[in-house]
Amino acid sequence: MSESPAPAATPAVAPAVASLAELATVTRSGLIESRHFGSLVAVDPSGATVLELGTPDAVILPRSTVKPLQALACLTAGAPLAGEQLAIAAGSHTGEDEHVRVVRAILERAGLDESALGCPVDRPEDEGTFERLVRAGEPRARVRMNCSGKHAAMLLACAVNGWSTHDYLDTAHPLQQHVRATMAELTGVPVEWDAIDGCGAPLFGTTVRGVAQSFRALVQAEPGTPAAQVAAAMREHPFYVGGSGHQNSTLMETVPGALAKGGAEGVIGVAAADGTAVSMKIVDGSPRATTLLALRVLEALGTDISGATTLTALPVLGGGVPVGSIGVGSDLAAALERVA
Numbered sequence: 001m002s003e004s005p006a007p008a009a010t011p012a013v014a015p016a017v018a019s020l021a022e023l024a025t026v027t028r029s030g031l032i033e034s035r036h037f038g039s040l041v042a043v044d045p046s047g048a049t050v051l052e053l054g055t056p057d058a059v060i061l062p063r064s065t066v067k068p069l070q071a072l073a074c075l076t077a078g079a080p081l082a083g084e085q086l087a088i089a090a091g092s093h094t095g096e097d098e099h100v101r102v103v104r105a106i107l108e109r110a111g112l113d114e115s116a117l118g119c120p121v122d123r124p125e126d127e128g129t130f131e132r133l134v135r136a137g138e139p140r141a142r143v144r145m146n147c148s149g150k151h152a153a154m155l156l157a158c159a160v161n162g163w164s165t166h167d168y169l170d171t172a173h174p175l176q177q178h179v180r181a182t183m184a185e186l187t188g189v190p191v192e193w194d195a196i197d198g199c200g201a202p203l204f205g206t207t208v209r210g211v212a213q214s215f216r217a218l219v220q221a222e223p224g225t226p227a228a229q230v231a232a233a234m235r236e237h238p239f240y241v242g243g244s245g246h247q248n249s250t251l252m253e254t255v256p257g258a259l260a261k262g263g264a265e266g267v268i269g270v271a272a273a274d275g276t277a278v279s280m281k282i283v284d285g286s287p288r289a290t291t292l293l294a295l296r297v298l299e300a301l302g303t304d305i306s307g308a309t310t311l312t313a314l315p316v317l318g319g320g321v322p323v324g325s326i327g328v329g330s331d332l333a334a335a336l337e338r339v340a
Contacts, residue, residue, distance in 0.1 A: 041208050091261070293328065
């Protein structure tokens with residue numbers, strides 16, 4: 001008689017979120033059609049919490065929002081990154097030709113080619129570039145994937161240290177252990193959750209509060225320090241953090257001194273020039289309101305966002321014309337009235 005197979009291990013799950021706040025609503029033809037709930041926190045330049053909603057200390061997977069911290073880790077590990085190369089290492093580019101040029105330049109400095117990239121093949125997120133490549137018959141490529149700048153920077157950090165590159169995405173690799181330590185230091189939150197991001201890189205858990213504190217730290221870093229170099233590169237070269245028309249790029253282009261990086265599944269971190277910072281996690285994973293909400297919070301706390309009107313007016317369309325809008329949810333609206 002054969003033995004019965006052992007039962008499958010029960011998957012580990014994060015602790016249940018105790019409470020959530022309504023952060024955004026979607027109104028169509030006068031009716032609230034959808035609501036987005038989540039957790040949000042804002043800190044002032046001293047790091048003191050000035051607004052919090054939901055459960056900002058619950059563990060989250062910050063996704064690409066922490067690419068600036070991963071870029072910082074590459075820099076402090078010795079990768080000779082600066083300017084547009086440092087910006088693309090901290091960004092999620094849209095796969096335009098100029099992005100590809102910069103990623104290839106980083107790989108060339110590492111003595112590697114595109115085959116060394118551990119991210120998946122992908123199409124460019126920029127629609128015009130994608131359509132042109134389809135017409136030309138060009139296949140999807142790793143270098144067009146939005147995380148290829150981060151991966152190239154990681155490979156360069158490995159190359160200058162003599163670390164192996166074939167396994168640079170292993171959580172136990174020296175580079176990834178350095179990323180882990182860098183994240184814990186900047187967020188102030190011990191890393192207690194390991195995951196794998198969509199691009200295949202290790203993804204270390206943190207909290208919404210930790211994200212806000214890390215963006216404040218980047219903006220307030222002493223001039224000349226690696227953290228200040230990351231923030232400066234992103235703000236001076238916003239096109240490489242996103243791309244043509246990308247919300248992260250547009251925000252940094254239109255709000256002087258701001259630092260912004262969003263991620264998948266409704267995560268974002270934004271800091272104003274003075275160090276006021278806001279971050280959030282939308283639990284349904286939709287990012288459509290995150291930039292708007294971050295800007296409204298910063299506005300209530302004294303940041304001039306008047307140049308960012310294209311990011312704060314989000315119409316809902318019907319037949320190609322506005323019939324509603326995406327706006328601030330009731331819980332966040334009440335909180336903003338209290339702090340304004």
